[in-house]
Amino acid sequence: MKRLFSQALSPDANIRRVSMLYARFPSGAVSALIGTFLSFVVLFDSVQLDLIKAWTVYMVSVLAARSWIWYMFGNAELGGQSVRRWEWMFAAGALLTGLGWGALFGPMHPPATHPEARIMIVLLVIVVSFAGAVFLALSNPSFWLFVTAALGPAMVHYLSVLGPRLQWPVTAAVCCIVVLVVLQRTLHRSASTNLERGTEAETLLAEQNAIFESSPLGIAMLDDLRIVKCNVRLAEMLGRRILDLTGTTLQSQFYSPGEASQFLADNTAAFDKGRVAQGMYRLHRADGTQFWAELSGRRMAGDGKHSVWMIADVTLRVANERRARPRTAEAEQRLLI
Numbered sequence: 004m005k006r007l008f009s010q011a012l013s014p015d016a017n018i019r020r021v022s023m024l025y026a027r028f029p030s031g032a033v034s035a036l037i038g039t040f041l042s043f044v045v046l047f048d049s050v051q052l053d054l055i056k057a058w059t060v061y062m063v064s065v066l067a068a069r070s071w072i073w074y075m076f077g078n079a080e081l082g083g084q085s086v087r088r089w090e091w092m093f094a095a096g097a098l099l100t101g102l103g104w105g106a107l108f109g110p111m112h113p114p115a116t117h118p119e120a121r122i123m124i125v126l127l128v129i130v131v132s133f134a135g136a137v138f139l140a141l142s143n144p145s146f147w148l149f150v151t152a153a154l155g156p157a158m159v160h161y162l163s164v165l166g167p168r169l170q171w172p173v174t175a176a177v178c179c180i181v182v183l184v185v186l187q188r189t190l191h192r193s194a195s196t197n198l199e200r201g202t203e204a205e206t207l208l209a210e211q212n213a214i215f216e217s218s219p220l221g222i223a224m225l226d227d228l229r230i231v232k233c234n235v236r237l238a239e240m241l242g243r244r245i246l247d248l249t250g251t252t253l254q255s256q257f258y259s260p261g262e263a264s265q266f267l268a269d270n271t272a273a274f275d276k277g278r279v280a281q282g283m284y285r286l287h288r289a290d291g292t293q294f295w296a297e298l299s300g301r302r303m304a305g306d307g308k309h310s311v312w313m314i315a316d317v318t319l320r321v322a323n324e325r326r327a328r329p330r331t332a333e334a335e336q337r338l339l340i
Contacts (some may be wrong), residue, residue, distance in 0.1 A: 006020065007011065012087075016195075017086055018081045018086055020141050020194070020195065021081070021089055021090050021093075022081070022087050023141055023194075024090070024139075024141045024142050025073055025076045025077075025089075025093065027138050027141075028069065028070075028073045028093075028138075029073070030138065031134070031135075031138040031147075032069065032070060032073075033138075034131075034134055034138075035062070035131075036063075036066065038108075038127060038130075038131050039059060039062045039306040040108065042058075042124065043055060043059055043119050043125070045113075045124060046111065046113065046120065048117070048120075048299055049114065049116075049117035049120040050111055050112075050113060052109055054110060055111075058106060058107075058111055060108075065096065065099045065100055065103060068096065068099075069093075069096035069099075069100070069310070072092055075251075078148050081153035090144065090145070091144065093142060094142060094144040094148050095148075097135070097139060097145040097146075097149040098152050100149060100150040100152075101135075101150065101151065101152025101153040102152045102153075104131055104152070104153040104155070105130050105152050105153050105154070105155060105156035105157070107124050107127075107156075108124075108128075108156040108157040108160040108161075109160070110288075112124065114159065123284055125157070127178060127213060128154070128157060132149075132150055132179075133150045133183065133186070135150060135153070136183050136190070137186075139187070139222075140186075140187050140191045140194060141191065141195075143191065146187050146191075149289055150183060156272055182260070210328055215234050216235060218234060218236060219236065220241045220313045220314060220315050221233070221234065221236045221237030221238075221241075221313070221314035221315070221316075222234045222311065222313055222314070223248075223311070223312045223314065223333050224309070224312075225300075225309065225310045225311070225312065226309055228252050228253060228254065228267075229251065229252055229253075230248050230250065230251055230253060231249065231250075232249070233245055233248050233249070237314055240286075240287055240288075240294075240296075240314065240316055241256055241286065242288035242290055243288075243289050244324075250310075253266075253312065254266065254267060256286050256287065257286055257287070258284075258285035258287045259285070260291045262284045262285055265282075265284070266282060266284055266298070270300055270310075271283075272311070274302045279299060279300065279301050280298070280299070280300045280301070281297070281298070281299045281300075282297075282298055283295060283296070283297050283298075284296060284298060286314075294316055294318040295316070295317050295318045295320075295321045296314050296315065296316055296317065297314070297317045298313070298314050299312065299313045299314075300312035300313070
């Protein structure tokens with residue numbers, strides 16, 4: 004049973020797959036309405052009007068029911084078994100739609116006296132089937148139920164009517180079905196792979212953002228020395244809002260122009276040698292007070308203009324080191340006496 008569904012996907016990727024399946028429904032519904040109208044026009048002079056009306060009402064009713072399911076899906080919470088249930092509901096709608104198209108090769112099929120209408124109906128159902136392979140590529144059960152219901156009656160009809168003159172029609176039908184299956188399988192595998200990769204990328208990005216925002220260090224991402232992104236900790240450290248920091252240069256946060264120039268020279272020299280730039284400088288807060296900060300940055304791969312910096316407030320450590328220096332000097336002096 005599991006083989007009827009997509010290739011093995013993570014729960015998140017599977018939810019995205021079914022969501023995309025429903026997201027494609029409006030386009031498919033419009034295509035089905037256009038096909039229904041064209042069929043009505045083609046059959047108008049070759050089939051009893053009551054049959055045409057009944058078939059049209061059926062197709063529109065099925066699309067209305069599927070539209071209601073689509074609306075309900077938009078307000079549903081997805082997870083676990085509910086995803087499978089929603090996919091089977093979609094597949095049931097695809098089956099009912101396929102049965103409607105298959106009916107064109109039953110009592111709705113134009114008589115032999117209207118060969119042009121027959122050809123038009125065959126071409127229309129083929130086009131609808133290929134459209135189904137595209138719109139339903141994300142769901143194996145929906146595709147197979149739709150195609151079987153739409154093309155099955157056509158195969159049965161021509162097998163019973165043509166008799167010994169079956170060679171080229173059967174060959175053409177088999178080729179058509181093979182192309183349909185290959186197209187659907189190709190689209191399905193490609194979409195499933197992209198969904199899995201996209202889900203993995205989103206998970207990785209979410210993890211990176213969690214680390215970025217919860218880090219005890221200030222973090223800034225620079226583009227040509229301008230801050231394009233920073234975390235809450237850096238904003239708190241500088242006494243500013245993230246919005247106010249975005250777009251400013253990191254040098255503008257230094258206490259003096261001289262230290263800003265020294266910082267630029269130090270990190271340029273380190274980056275040119277492919278090393279991590281490190282240094283201790285004075286920065287200033289929004290209220291004008293200064294503090295000591297230890298900066299560590301690395302140039303990111305690419306055009307060489309992007310870099311990421313880790314910033315730590317080391318004011319307390321610097322103050323402790325300065326207080327310790329006189330005591331150390333005094334202790335050394337005693338040892339010399």
